[in-house]
Amino acid sequence: MNEMSPKGAQKHLDFEKLESVVIRFAGDSGDGMQLTGSQFTSSTALAGSDLATFPDFPAEIRAPVGTTFGVSAFQINFGSTRILTAGDDPDVLVAMNPAALMVSLGYLREGGLVVVDTGAFSKRNLQKAGYEDNPLEDDTLAKFQVIELDISSMTLEAVKEFGLSKKDALRSKNMWTLGLMLWMFGRERKPIIEWLKSKFAKKPEIANANIAALNAGHAFGETSEMSSGIKRYQIGPAKTEPGLYRTVTGSETMAWGLVAGAKLADLKLVFGSYPITPASPILHLLSNLKEFGVITFQAEDEIAAICSAIGASFGGALGVTSSSGPGIALKTEAIGLAITTELPLVIINSQRGGPSTGLPTKTEQSDLYQAVYGRNGEAPLPVLSTCSPGDCFFVAIEAVRLAVKYMTPVMLLTDGYIANAAEPWKLPEIDKIKPFPASFAKEKTGDGDFNPFQRDPATLARIWAKPGTPGLEHRIGGLEKSFETGHISYDDDNHQKMTEVRAAKIQGIENDIPEQKVALGNGKGELAVVGWGSTFGPIDQAVSRMRAKGFDVSHIHIRYLNPFPKNLEKLLKGYKKVMVPEMNMGQLSTLLKDRFLLEVIPLNKVSGQPFKIRDIMSAIQKNLKGRSS
Amino acid sequence: MNEMSPKGAQKHLDFEKLESVVIRFAGDSGDGMQLTGSQFTSSTALAGSDLATFPDFPAEIRAPVGTTFGVSAFQINFGSTRILTAGDDPDVLVAMNPAALMVSLGYLREGGLVVVDTGAFSKRNLQKAGYEDNPLEDDTLAKFQVIELDISSMTLEAVKEFGLSKKDALRSKNMWTLGLMLWMFGRERKPIIEWLKSKFAKKPEIANANIAALNAGHAFGETSEMSSGIKRYQIGPAKTEPGLYRTVTGSETMAWGLVAGAKLADLKLVFGSYPITPASPILHLLSNLKEFGVITFQAEDEIAAICSAIGASFGGALGVTSSSGPGIALKTEAIGLAITTELPLVIINSQRGGPSTGLPTKTEQSDLYQAVYGRNGEAPLPVLSTCSPGDCFFVAIEAVRLAVKYMTPVMLLTDGYIANAAEPWKLPEIDKIKPFPASFAKEKTGDGDFNPFQRDPATLARIWAKPGTPGLEHRIGGLEKSFETGHISYDDDNHQKMTEVRAAKIQGIENDIPEQKVALGNGKGELAVVGWGSTFGPIDQAVSRMRAKGFDVSHIHIRYLNPFPKNLEKLLKGYKKVMVPEMNMGQLSTLLKDRFLLEVIPLNKVSGQPFKIRDIMSAIQKNLKGRSS
Amino acid sequence: MTEHVSPEKLTAKDFASDQEVRWCPGCGDYAILKCLQRTLPELGTRPENTVFVSGIGCSSRFPYYMATYGFHTIHGRAPSVATGLKLANPDLDIWVVTGDGDGLSIGGNHMLHTLRRNVDLNILLFNNEIYGLTKGQYSPTSHLGTRSPSSPFGSIERPVSPCSFALGSGARFVARTIDTDQKHMPTVFKRAKEHKGASFVEIFQNCIVFNDAVFGEFTNREAAADLQLHAVHGEPLLFGKEREKGLTLNRDKLALEVITVGQGGKTIDDVLVHDETNPILAQMLVNMAPPDFPVVLGVLFCQPAESFETSVTKQIAAIIKKKPGASLDRLMRQGRTWEVKA
Amino acid sequence: MTEHVSPEKLTAKDFASDQEVRWCPGCGDYAILKCLQRTLPELGTRPENTVFVSGIGCSSRFPYYMATYGFHTIHGRAPSVATGLKLANPDLDIWVVTGDGDGLSIGGNHMLHTLRRNVDLNILLFNNEIYGLTKGQYSPTSHLGTRSPSSPFGSIERPVSPCSFALGSGARFVARTIDTDQKHMPTVFKRAKEHKGASFVEIFQNCIVFNDAVFGEFTNREAAADLQLHAVHGEPLLFGKEREKGLTLNRDKLALEVITVGQGGKTIDDVLVHDETNPILAQMLVNMAPPDFPVVLGVLFCQPAESFETSVTKQIAAIIKKKPGASLDRLMRQGRTWEVKA
Numbered sequence A, B: 001m002n003e004m005s006p007k008g009a010q011k012h013l014d015f016e017k018l019e020s021v022v023i024r025f026a027g028d029s030g031d032g033m034q035l036t037g038s039q040f041t042s043s044t045a046l047a048g049s050d051l052a053t054f055p056d057f058p059a060e061i062r063a064p065v066g067t068t069f070g071v072s073a074f075q076i077n078f079g080s081t082r083i084l085t086a087g088d089d090p091d092v093l094v095a096m097n098p099a100a101l102m103v104s105l106g107y108l109r110e111g112g113l114v115v116v117d118t119g120a121f122s123k124r125n126l127q128k129a130g131y132e133d134n135p136l137e138d139d140t141l142a143k144f145q146v147i148e149l150d151i152s153s154m155t156l157e158a159v160k161e162f163g164l165s166k167k168d169a170l171r172s173k174n175m176w177t178l179g180l181m182l183w184m185f186g187r188e189r190k191p192i193i194e195w196l197k198s199k200f201a202k203k204p205e206i207a208n209a210n211i212a213a214l215n216a217g218h219a220f221g222e223t224s225e226m227s228s229g230i231k232r233y234q235i236g237p238a239k240t241e242p243g244l245y246r247t248v249t250g251s252e253t254m255a256w257g258l259v260a261g262a263k264l265a266d267l268k269l270v271f272g273s274y275p276i277t278p279a280s281p282i283l284h285l286l287s288n289l290k291e292f293g294v295i296t297f298q299a300e301d302e303i304a305a306i307c308s309a310i311g312a313s314f315g316g317a318l319g320v321t322s323s324s325g326p327g328i329a330l331k332t333e334a335i336g337l338a339i340t341t342e343l344p345l346v347i348i349n350s351q352r353g354g355p356s357t358g359l360p361t362k363t364e365q366s367d368l369y370q371a372v373y374g375r376n377g378e379a380p381l382p383v384l385s386t387c388s389p390g391d392c393f394f395v396a397i398e399a400v401r402l403a404v405k406y407m408t409p410v411m412l413l414t415d416g417y418i419a420n421a422a423e424p425w426k427l428p429e430i431d432k433i434k435p436f437p438a439s440f441a442k443e444k445t446g447d448g449d450f451n452p453f454q455r456d457p458a459t460l461a462r463i464w465a466k467p468g469t470p471g472l473e474h475r476i477g478g479l480e481k482s483f484e485t486g487h488i489s490y491d492d493d494n495h496q497k498m499t500e501v502r503a504a505k506i507q508g509i510e511n512d513i514p515e516q517k518v519a520l521g522n523g524k525g526e527l528a529v530v531g532w533g534s535t536f537g538p539i540d541q542a543v544s545r546m547r548a549k550g551f552d553v554s555h556i557h558i559r560y561l562n563p564f565p566k567n568l569e570k571l572l573k574g575y576k577k578v579m580v581p582e583m584n585m586g587q588l589s590t591l592l593k594d595r596f597l598l599e600v601i602p603l604n605k606v607s608g609q610p611f612k613i614r615d616i617m618s619a620i621q622k623n624l625k626g627r628s629s
Numbered sequence C, D: 001m002t003e004h005v006s007p008e009k010l011t012a013k014d015f016a017s018d019q020e021v022r023w024c025p026g027c028g029d030y031a032i033l034k035c036l037q038r039t040l041p042e043l044g045t046r047p048e049n050t051v052f053v054s055g056i057g058c059s060s061r062f063p064y065y066m067a068t069y070g071f072h073t074i075h076g077r078a079p080s081v082a083t084g085l086k087l088a089n090p091d092l093d094i095w096v097v098t099g100d101g102d103g104l105s106i107g108g109n110h111m112l113h114t115l116r117r118n119v120d121l122n123i124l125l126f127n128n129e130i131y132g133l134t135k136g137q138y139s140p141t142s143h144l145g146t147r148s149p150s151s152p153f154g155s156i157e158r159p160v161s162p163c164s165f166a167l168g169s170g171a172r173f174v175a176r177t178i179d180t181d182q183k184h185m186p187t188v189f190k191r192a193k194e195h196k197g198a199s200f201v202e203i204f205q206n207c208i209v210f211n212d213a214v215f216g217e218f219t220n221r222e223a224a225a226d227l228q229l230h231a232v233h234g235e236p237l238l239f240g241k242e243r244e245k246g247l248t249l250n251r252d253k254l255a256l257e258v259i260t261v262g263q264g265g266k267t268i269d270d271v272l273v274h275d276e277t278n279p280i281l282a283q284m285l286v287n288m289a290p291p292d293f294p295v296v297l298g299v300l301f302c303q304p305a306e307s308f309e310t311s312v313t314k315q316i317a318a319i320i321k322k323k324p325g326a327s328l329d330r331l332m333r334q335g336r337t338w339e340v341k342a
């Protein structure tokens, strides 16, 4: 049974204790790599390591087997230190077929470990992957440690007692591999076995085959002469805040945050959406939460989706809509309606690569312009962003709070990376979050028609009157309204006044949000690295490492993109230089220049991949070089 | 027959020679004020005065008779000097009913002349207009010169021989009034009589009644004891460039410019649009030009409209689409498609008051953000603006030129004011404009599939291949394309490269457009007043007057809003201060701050009315106060 | 539907807002407005429970004139806004007012999906075969050859038939009436309101300014009897001054024909009886057009089914019953969690 | 249509692009692709005169695999892009490929207007009753109760019938076929291409990943004979293994019924003959559904009328004839002009 002939055997491979490791699982779309990755994640999280993940799957649903564009990968970075990104370069690559090797090898760090399933390295598969020669037989892998295993036949062997077809039996390959990896990194099989049992409760033979494969992979590591070829790594638990934890994706936390926000606002949640990558999971998750009274409406398009949410808000519920770039573009006109009728609404944009259809499954931060400036007329609205899966929960609640308190649509920017990545999350206690119940007009005051545009002098928010309430009958619409009566008005001065009031209302939110804090570093100095959204992780890691090296650099992470926190201008002007890394061509840079006339150094990347820590580190170094003297 | 009892008779009213006069005709929507105004305009233009007009009509099609919201007005400013705006405050107000007086009196300058039709000042009409007392009988008009005439009965008298119903007969009131005004300002009746004859060729009794009324009004001025009450004004011809002239609206010139542009590019014009105020006239005008082979397509909505234009451009025609703010918002997603497929397309936005439905019949410049920044993803496109009716012709041609040469959608910003206003225009000679024929790929070069993304190294524009050409079969779409092959590409580096190439292509247009000139004044100094679009007129007049007073102020008018002319930054930085008047809350200001980190003084107005010259003058004065020493 | 039955009886006045009505004098919209203001109190409607939702167009100004709740939304999107509103509060009585441009041009898709979903909305489509508000361009219902500012040489687009479209979209209530018919309109409004689910009502509405008398052929007093057929469920499809003409089925051609009772051996038994539950009959009735056939008015099709918001509410209620006392804290803790000790 | 008839005969290969096909293994889309690549050369089509225009969805990837011109546009808008393309160049042979989501959810309105305008496009709607590309949410054609990621407890939306919708929208060519039927599909494609005007073809397409066998009831081999009826113009509407069953009209119910020839006194004369020009018959055929009725395939309705781009072109040609030698200079100088002397 021992098919092993590790090329790296000549090198001495020792048992090693590591601070952190990055593993990339890569295989065919049909090989179940996302599942393998997420189960490894669970087990790793249970062991107390900090971690971050990056699922990287193809645009095709199921591309033909064995092709490079059908490769699905899952990367996990875990460690005993603070982990904020999925890691720049994998230390370990698991390649289930030649195509996976072809696509992923470039990511691996020099000297990293490659585990391949030789059973999948048939001539046909090599061809499909575009290899002219077998890379296991030439010097393609010279710079790496390689472990070649015929995982396919070992899996068939392990599950043969269950009498499955060969095709079905081979489906357990990923579990065999997972078993080996669990052994290699000293993680528990138990949670996965339990999960398999419950998942395949109705198909026990499948559950048993998978468990057998998992155990076989694990046993292989333990019992074969592996010790000569493979190191076992030990990664201790991370020092984290005490509390109850679980792993979450940004889609999960976003859905929960919306449910929590609606509850805190004491409103019915009506979620109108139309499927689109990578926003759909929020729709799916909320559709599954009917026991919370959540209404989800899968509309015929994005326009109907947002309009249904606006209608719900008019009816006294909390309307929420969600999409990604192209869909948000379609909602533009209706967003204007929500702005001018001053109805609460949360609009979630899960950004992806643009322009147009662009790169649906890749991540980007290029819809900030659209969020802040992208409407006809003078149409300001608050824009918030979220920086990590766990953060979505709180930002969603904050978006609901601002929408309801200020009677305004709120744009919430997240992205494909945050939506799909998983991280350990300390479960919050919802009871500890202060509720912000919406208040509705109860009865008419004053003479004449009820005026729905009476304003709270403090927030400038208009009053909210729910259809069904006697005496508060009123009409609203997209035409300009009189400041005094709320009726249609074509008056010149009134339009000026209303435009100013709408602007002042949104600007006034700056008084209701936290002051800008420094994420890492000092409140002034040589260089501030300013980011927003999902670049939080790599920026924070980069700044932290550069600080450790003695550089005077700080990290400022902006969550509130419109209006900016009141102190932001002063804070930023306290640094000699401001660098802005963004996964776009400089959109936050524009905002900072517009608002503060602030010179900034943009660091832009639009390759569909998150920033590497080292990219940011070297940009920091470059910008502090002159100053280090 | 003499019903006249001019209140102003006590004051001495002399014959007067004036440089310029502003008249505002105001009446019920049914009173034909737009017609009266435009006929007066024609006659004035024929007399060689320079002029500018401002039609100001109600949002309703036909509001109930006599109401204030049904008042329709037409303002004309004409003179022997350069006229660039419809005038700050009318010198003369013609009020055909109480509602017209109510709505318009506030605009009149102190001491101005009011002509009212007392026949329309019935109790019921006074009530409908919201007058408690008759303004002709209290001191409402104390500050003005007033001529009260029973125009209604004089009209009935004048046309009684034609045996029309009273209702029909009263329809000629406007012609009576026009006759009086023509007499007062020494203009010819002849062109109007000819026009009436041809317009009512099939209804000679109507033509005759109108002509009789026109003549009667004119005769009334000439023969009655009017001389004691009414001055005749003399406004000489303006010194203008020699040539053949006519009056034009911005909609007309835009339509002609598109036809001319298509001809110069040697392309079939396919215009896809959906009606919307104030953009519809372009659709109407082009629908009437079928003898030029123009194809107009009235789509089911704005999305279908732009998509049909994109389809036409894919087919090798020139696709053009047009709308106003809310409709442009709907086109957002499709604009992204045109950007990424790199197809030529002209998008015209006739801006109106926003946000949302806003003020459809009022003018505003608040879609600049939307034009420059309002799309998902990194999606740059050129943005041009037009400053006057006559200018539209040339800007439309320029938009076509850039779209075809750079294979890109071009956004052209005009507004409701330009679309509807009329001005004298020196007719261009089209033969003198240099053609820019589009060139199509003829045959495949190189091996393998035809690559539609081969680029011209100078312009970075891609090659254009027309379906129907053998050998050039190719597929394009909204997904990211390989720089090398034009096929779909999910590659990280390729996306980075393509994003940069698309940006560089648009930025490179700065090398192909004229350097920024100074419209008025010096190339440096104390203050530059920087504008774009229809604010040209008031800014230029204000700067001209302030310069006449000795102030160091210059006017810079930006036609190319993206990319900016190459020398703009340097030019602007040559002034101590830069002031930016805009009919929005500071959108060009944002662009200048973003691009040049330039401190600007915004002067914003969103009241649905163009700037007054004096508003800009006083802002100039304020900003030069400290410096005048 | 929780209608607070109150002691005082409401009148048309209670449904008229204080806003000045801003349609052109003589516009057909006035008659529809008056009719609804008069009919709603008769149906026991309460203003506070009633919402008028509209898009953009002359017709879409309707909500401003009703003393009920109202939302003048954006062009074509009223059905979507109304759907969200109905989901938020199923107790409201919601009327959607739209035009042939608003509801069938830009808004055609929302109309389709609202009808097939069967959301409980009363949809009134004011068909004047023209874009009124934007000054008279031809619309998707304008007949071939319509001259308008955007079709100066006559339109060349085949029009859509609103009721055909509604039937093809799966509407379960389709009716037709005329703006000037103050006797017929209320009967249709009443049926529309009673119908639980999406009710689609096409109203032939005269735009006096841009498309005057486009329906004159069958709406003028003289022609009415011979060119209007009032369909009533269970009654024979008769028309004519003496109700002497009727519709019969030509089985071979699978098409309707006009017969005169008492002529050519035809009796009343040859006349088809209106069955508003038959979608094929409805389609045939919709297809008829002057001059050879009368225009059929009334409820052409009515076949109720559970309305969308009812299904939504029921599904949620069933799940809440199954999983009572939902707790987000519990939900979030359901996954594989671990404790980090201090 | 100026088709350059060339000496060499083309084959399926000439219509296959060099791009790797990226659908899931076993997807019904493959069969449709193969069929078209095979059928087009048989119809004398030239790749350079052919354009495939699509929206977004699995099905909408189609153009990439054809060695013709192609445009993969944005979601739902293919009919509009294709309309503009046809106006720009009426000589092109344009195929629109769309899905039940692309063509009937977000794109329903463009479908309606393209059909009523009768633009000469061949529209293929791949109906898999699911959103494939976005991973399996229910679509507007999904049957009630469909469980999907966005309807985990079963969908509660009444589906739209694509062919009913097309008929209601005024389509003048409506046909239906099945992805796996390599004999029937080409006959339908041929008719669609021949039809001048908008041709609407619904193809039942199996999504093996998210909605496998949703049409299995009538597409599986055993059921086919009894649950598929191939309608042919002028021939009796027969089906069944021995073609022993037929459709007849129940005049009282105004509905179709299934009879067995030779049973209960029924003869072949009782069986309706298919008349593809009758819209009412088409509607009846479309409405039939298993298990009580067969699914009717083939050309259900075909009644040509002048196509949109033909009318556009004709109108322009007529005006050019009337006003030859158009000159912009002259046009601009037509108004009241005046000369300013130097």
Ligand SMILES: Cc1ncc(C[n+]2csc(CCOP(=O)(O)OP(=O)(O)O)c2C)c(N)n1
Residues within 6 Å of the ligand: B274, B275, B276, B277, B302, B326, B327, B330, B357, C056, C057, C058, C059, C060, C075, C098, C099, C100, C101, C102, C103, C126, C128, C130, C131, C132, C133, C134, C139
């Ligand atoms: C997005 C958008 N596009 C276009 C318009 C312009 N518009 C307003 S109403 C209308 C058509 C109205 O026609 P219809 O619905 O038939 O109403 P009617 O005025 O005839 O009652 C159009 C095109 C708009 N307001 N918004």
Ligand SMILES: Cc1ncc(C[n+]2csc(CCOP(=O)(O)OP(=O)(O)O)c2C)c(N)n1
Residues within 6 Å of the ligand: A274, A275, A276, A277, A302, A326, A327, A330, A357, B333, D056, D057, D058, D059, D060, D075, D098, D099, D100, D101, D102, D103, D126, D128, D130, D131, D132, D133, D134, D139
């Ligand atoms: C504006 C926009 N909204 C949503 C999407 C996401 N999207 C892509 S395809 C699709 C549905 C596809 O369904 P269908 O048309 O039935 O095609 P299939 O994949 O089933 O062939 C959706 C919702 C998108 N690409 N663009």
Ligand code: SF4
Residues within 6 Å of the ligand: B061, B062, C022, C023, C024, C026, C027, C028, C029, C058, C059, C128, C132, C133, C206, C207, C208, C209, C210
């Ligand atoms: S334009 Fe026509 S529809 Fe609109 S208000 Fe006037 S008459 Fe009525």
Ligand code: SF4
Residues within 6 Å of the ligand: A061, A062, D022, D023, D024, D026, D027, D028, D029, D058, D059, D128, D132, D133, D206, D207, D208, D209, D210
């Ligand atoms: S998801 Fe379904 S429709 Fe899409 S390619 Fe796969 S099998 Fe075909």
Ligand SMILES: [Mg+2]
Residues within 6 Å of the ligand: C057, C099, C100, C101, C126, C127, C128, C129, C130, C131, C132, C139
């Ligand atoms: Mg209309």
Ligand SMILES: [Mg+2]
Residues within 6 Å of the ligand: D057, D099, D100, D101, D126, D127, D128, D129, D130, D131, D132, D139
């Ligand atoms: Mg589908």
